[in-house]
Amino acid sequence: MNIIVCLKQILDPEIPVRDFRVDSDKKEATRGSANMVTNIFCENALETALQLREKTGGKITALIFGSVESAEDSLRKALAMKADQAMMVINDGHPHPDPLAVAQVLAAAIRKTGEFDLVMVGRESGDWGVGQTGGLIAEELGIPCVSFVDQIESGADGLIVKRQTDTGWEKAGARLPLVVTVTNNEFNVPRIPKTRDIMMSSRQPITKLTLDEIGVNAGEVRAGGSYYQVVDLSIPVKDVNCEFVSGDTLDEKVGNLAKRIMDIAQAL
Amino acid sequence: MSNVVVCLFSASGYDRAAQGVAGAGRRLADSLGAKMHIVAIGPSNPDFNSQAAAVADSVIVADQAELSEYQPEICLEALKQLCRPLEPRAVILSNDTWSQELAPRLAHRLGGSAAGDCLDLTVVDGSIRIKRSVYGGKAVATIELKRSPAVAWVRSRAFDPAALAASTGEIKHASAEIKPDDRTRIVERKSETSGEARLEDAKLIISGGRGLGGPEPFKDLQEVAAMLGGQVGASRAACDSGWCPPSWQIGQTGKKVAPGLYLAVAIQGASQHIAGMSDSKVVAAVNIDPDAPIFKHCKFGIVEDYKKVIPLLKEKLAAMK
Ligand SMILES: Cc1cc2nc3c(=O)[nH]c(=O)nc-3n(C[C@H](O)[C@H](O)[C@H](O)COP(=O)(O)OP(=O)(O)OC[C@H]3O[C@@H](n4cnc5c(N)ncnc54)[C@H](O)[C@@H]3O)c2cc1C
Ligand SMILES: Nc1ncnc2c1ncn2[C@@H]1O[C@H](COP(=O)(O)O)[C@@H](O)[C@H]1O
Numbered sequence: 001m002n003i004i005v006c007l008k009q010i011l012d013p014e015i016p017v018r019d020f021r022v023d024s025d026k027k028e029a030t031r032g033s034a035n036m037v038t039n040i041f042c043e044n045a046l047e048t049a050l051q052l053r054e055k056t057g058g059k060i061t062a063l064i065f066g067s068v069e070s071a072e073d074s075l076r077k078a079l080a081m082k083a084d085q086a087m088m089v090i091n092d093g094h095p096h097p098d099p100l101a102v103a104q105v106l107a108a109a110i111r112k113t114g115e116f117d118l119v120m121v122g123r124e125s126g127d128w129g130v131g132q133t134g135g136l137i138a139e140e141l142g143i144p145c146v147s148f149v150d151q152i153e154s155g156a157d158g159l160i161v162k163r164q165t166d167t168g169w170e171k172a173g174a175r176l177p178l179v180v181t182v183t184n185n186e187f188n189v190p191r192i193p194k195t196r197d198i199m200m201s202s203r204q205p206i207t208k209l210t211l212d213e214i215g216v217n218a219g220e221v222r223a224g225g226s227y228y229q230v231v232d233l234s235i236p237v238k239d240v241n242c243e244f245v246s247g248d249t250l251d252e253k254v255g256n257l258a259k260r261i262m263d264i265a266q267a268l
Numbered sequence: 269m270s271n272v273v274v275c276l277f278s279a280s281g282y283d284r285a286a287q288g289v290a291g292a293g294r295r296l297a298d299s300l301g302a303k304m305h306i307v308a309i310g311p312s313n314p315d316f317n318s319q320a321a322a323v324a325d326s327v328i329v330a331d332q333a334e335l336s337e338y339q340p341e342i343c344l345e346a347l348k349q350l351c352r353p354l355e356p357r358a359v360i361l362s363n364d365t366w367s368q369e370l371a372p373r374l375a376h377r378l379g380g381s382a383a384g385d386c387l388d389l390t391v392v393d394g395s396i397r398i399k400r401s402v403y404g405g406k407a408v409a410t411i412e413l414k415r416s417p418a419v420a421w422v423r424s425r426a427f428d429p430a431a432l433a434a435s436t437g438e439i440k441h442a443s444a445e446i447k448p449d450d451r452t453r454i455v456e457r458k459s460e461t462s463g464e465a466r467l468e469d470a471k472l473i474i475s476g477g478r479g480l481g482g483p484e485p486f487k488d489l490q491e492v493a494a495m496l497g498g499q500v501g502a503s504r505a506a507c508d509s510g511w512c513p514p515s516w517q518i519g520q521t522g523k524k525v526a527p528g529l530y531l532a533v534a535i536q537g538a539s540q541h542i543a544g545m546s547d548s549k550v551v552a553a554v555n556i557d558p559d560a561p562i563f564k565h566c567k568f569g570i571v572e573d574y575k576k577v578i579p580l581l582k583e584k585l586a587a588m589k
Contacts (some may be wrong), residue, residue, distance in 0.1 A: 015559065017539055018408045025422045041521075050535050099372070100381065102335050126540075127410075129520060132372035139376035144341050144451045150514065157361055165365045166523075167466070171456040172340075178452070183521065186510030189280040225414070227381040228554050231397065232410035240551075243565040244558075254577055257552075257570050258584035261529065262549055265496040268471040268528040 001058035001176070002235030003049045004110050005083065006121040006133070007042040009066050009074045011035075013126035020235070027233040028095060029127070038074040041122025043190035045182035046078055049120055050191070056154045061113055065089045065105050072206060079201035080193035087113065087207040089214055093222025096128060100227035101220065107215040110141065113265055117161070117176040123148055123183040134181035143177045150185040271305060271357040272297040273417075275347055275374075276326070277338070277366060278310035278331065278517060279573065282319040285362050285428035289553045290323050292422050294430035295359040297325075299391045302357055305310050306437075307350045309343060311336045311491055323430035324437040334446045341452055343368050346444035348552055349419070358396055360389075361421040363524070369419055374418035383411050387426055392582045396420075404545030423524055425468060426547065442555055460513045460580040465499060467516070472498030475518055475545075479534025481557065486512050488578050495585050501525065501545075503535045517546035534574050537562025554578075556581035 012035045030214040049060050054098045062078035068090045075086035089096070089109050097105075110116055119141070124131035136233070138145035142246045151162040164183055193201075211218035220226055244259065247253035274293035277396035290306060297304035303325040308316060321329045328350060337347055347370065351359055361367035363385060377466040387408075388399035396418040402409045403427055413420070440579065467473065471473040475492045487502065493500050501518040502511070507537050518525055520540040526547035533554045535541060542565060545551070552564045554577050563569050570577060 008508055011403075013540065014538070017406055020403065022407050027409070029407065056377070081361065098381075124521065126404055128531075129385065129400075129588075131368065132382055135274070135372035136376055139373050144449075145369070145373065146452055148365055163365075166468075166515065167323055168457070168513070168515055170454050170457040170458075172452050172454045175450075183514070184504065184508055185514050186508055199402060212489060227410050228383060228506075230409050231412050233406050233407055234404070238546075238565070240565055240567065242553075242563040243568045245568060245570050250572065250576060251580065253570060253572070254580040255584050257415040257554075257568075257577070257587065260568055261496065261531065261552070262585060262588050264529045265472055265498070268497075 001056055001117045002113070002115050003040065003053065003060045003114060003118045003120060004039055005049050005062050005078070005118050006058060006106055006119070007045045007046070007064045007074050007078060008039045008122065008125045009036050009064065009071050009126040010039050013038045013040075017204045019105040022233050022235055023147040024233060026142055036070045036073065037055055039051065039122050039125045039142045040078060041124060041126070041182060044184045045122055045187045046081060046083065047188045047190045048137055048150070048182055050082060051188070052152050059084045062086045063106065063109055063113075065109070066091055067095070067099070068092070068208070075192065075206055076201045079204050081191055081201070082197065085207070086204070087209070089209050094224035097221055098225035098227035098229070099130050099249040100136055100206055104142055104216050105132050105211065105214065106133065106161060107137050107139065107140035108216045109209065110137070112209070112214055117178075119177070121179070121181050123181045134179050138179040141177070141179070143178040143179060144174065144182070146172055146174060147181040148181040148183045150183050150188060270300060270302040270357040271354040272300065272302045273354055273359045274304065275305045275351070275353050275359060275361045275367070276306055276308050276320070277364075277372055278308045278313040278316045280364070281313065282316050285364065285424035285566050288424035288427040289362045289422055290320065291430040292427040294323055296358055296360065296389050296391070296396070300357055305354060307347065308344055309335045310338070322432050326437045327439045328442045329439060330444055331443050332378070332443045337454075338366050339452070339454055340369060340450040344373055344377070344448055345449070346446060347374055349444040351378060358420065361419070362424040363421050365440050371419050371421045377419070378417055380417040380422070381413045381415040383413055384421045386420045386422040389420060389422070401543055405539040405546070407485040424541055425524070425526060426524045460515055467499050467501055467523045468525055470499040470525065470527050472496050472529045473501050474498055474531045475501040475503065475535060476506055476512070476532060476533050477535030478509065478538070479501040480506065480511065480578060483511040485574070488582070492578065492582055492585065495582070496542070498527070504539050520587055530540055532562050533578070536560055537565060549569040551570070
């Protein structure tokens with residue numbers, strides 16, 4: 001089975017609110033001293049892929065469309081986690097092309113890898129939280145898609161994928177080729193690569209392709225925004241003053257807490 | 269006259285989420301000077317149809333056998349066929365799992381552009397703009413959808429319902445031409461809610477985080493919630509640890525809730541968690557750390573170990589009953 005895992009690199013989403021700034025002209029977050037990291041749901045996807053490969057065999061290709069300066073780090077980490085090979089499409093245009101442009105680039109790159117059975121992406125990216133790339137790749141490739149998947153097994157006629165729903169879960173039987181968008185659960189927490197594998201990954205080759213080489217409309221991708229355009233980005237202000245419940249003893253404090261809670265509960 | 273289409277699943281009934289989406293669609297249609305149509309797919313549900321007809325110019329009911337249960341490829345193809353003849357300017361969906369799964373693909377098939385988790389929809393110089401929270405809830409973006417139709421999935425409960433009897437729409441039955449497609453087939457479904465009501469509709473929520481240290485304390489939270497007629501939710505860290513089902517997760521990538529009271533127990537208050545509960549009327553917290561960011565969102569709180577607070581709280585609440 002040929003598995004492609006799409007990885008996106010994003011500004012570290014864990015930076016505290018107090019350190020977060022935006023550039024309202026560029027309509028981007030300012031990088032500051034924050035790290036660029038692999039989007040967590042992409043790592044959940046890679047972890048799910050690695051576990052599937054342990055059961056069914058196959059080859060995992062990590063694929064990224066990103067800046068040549070930093071995107072390699074995400075691919076090296078994927079190789080250290082034991083992806084088989086890595087491929088980068090160099091983004092030399094807008095840092096956040098619109099979702100359709102991204103999907104077209106990734107779909108073209110996926111075709112370029114040759115045979116593919118399973119394309120795995122994250123449910124959404126932790127920066128812009130778009131949540132569209134998987135579905136749009138499926139449309140570009142003309143294959144089905146199941147979203148919010150958190151477990152995959154091999155089945156009689158392809159795969160059995162389990163996905164989260166609003167109230168629980170659904171299981172689907174799926175033939176290949178297939179796109180899945182992956183979400184987190186307790187079983188796909190990304191593994192920590194071994195030191196030895198980190199060292200080895202630094203020597204592995206990475207295929208680098210330009211937009212022109214994969215045969216997309218490079219001008220349109222570089223410009224971004226024919227699908228949608230960000231017209232404003234700002235930080236909302238909210239100021240609430242927390243009142244800490246008072247009391248000389250714990251008993252008194254919790255008593256006051258209980259009273260406040262009960263007052264609200266009864267008024268609901 | 270142009271058209272706005274609202275796509276709903278009849279199986280969920282004309283619930284608060286459906287009402288919000290219909291409200292969003294109605295107001296968008298009004299500002300575009302367009303007609304608003306509700307496309308309802310799923311099993312036959314006459315109650316749904318008549319309630320929907322009270323806010324729409326027409327309700328297009330697709331209750332053929334192939335659509336009686338949700339199957340992604342079949343529903344997508346059906347929606348495309350039902351929307352396309354209306355040449356919609358906008359297509360609005362809810363933010364349930366199914367709608368989120370279909371919306372970008374539907375946009376692609378209709379030649380439009382999509383955006384999701386919308387908090388607001390506006391028309392500026394004839395273009396449709398949406399507002400959504402980005403960067404894990406740390407910023408808010410306004411995005412202009414360049415292609416038509418604008419396909420938006422909205423944070424349904426953030427929108428007011430449409431005024432009833434704003435319209436008395438015609439109920440039409442339509443059927444899509446559906447070829448069998450078994451490339452994917454949902455074969456099993458299970459529900460694992462934390463109580464009676466949907467978390468999204470709960471009036472009071474007590475949520476637990478990683479600071480609880482294990483699954484057992486969630487039982488205590490459930491007891492306290494039950495005493496108050498509330499539900500239990502969780503942070504991503506607690507769900508990822510396997511202490512509670514993923515469907516309890518609240519946040520950017522979990523449930524979006526808006527209860528009258530939200531009590532966060534041993535939850536740090538990361539922006540991604542806040543993104544799912546910031547519409548709560550009153551937020552309160554139990555946390556051992558006075559500098560936990562959650563307190564920045566709280567009306568009141570207590571800085572103590574939850575292990576001491578929760579049993580006492582249970583006692584006190586029981587005594588007040
Ligand atoms: C793309 C992305 C999406 C995400 N989506 C979500 C989401 O939807 N929902 C979500 O919740 N998170 C989400 N997260 C994760 C989020 O960033 C935080 O990591 C997570 O919310 C932390 O969970 P927590 O507060 O339970 O755990 P922690 O950060 O570990 O905090 C535990 C808290 O418990 C307190 N504590 C410890 N012991 C005690 C005690 N004995 N008594 C009282 N208090 C105690 C601590 O002081 C601390 O404040 C997302 C992250 C990313 C990158
Ligand atoms: N530039 C990119 N390179 C590789 N994969 C991407 C890129 N952008 C998005 N993806 C994939 O699509 C998923 C969802 O992203 P989004 O639709 O932007 O929220 C991510 O988790 C990635 O798996």
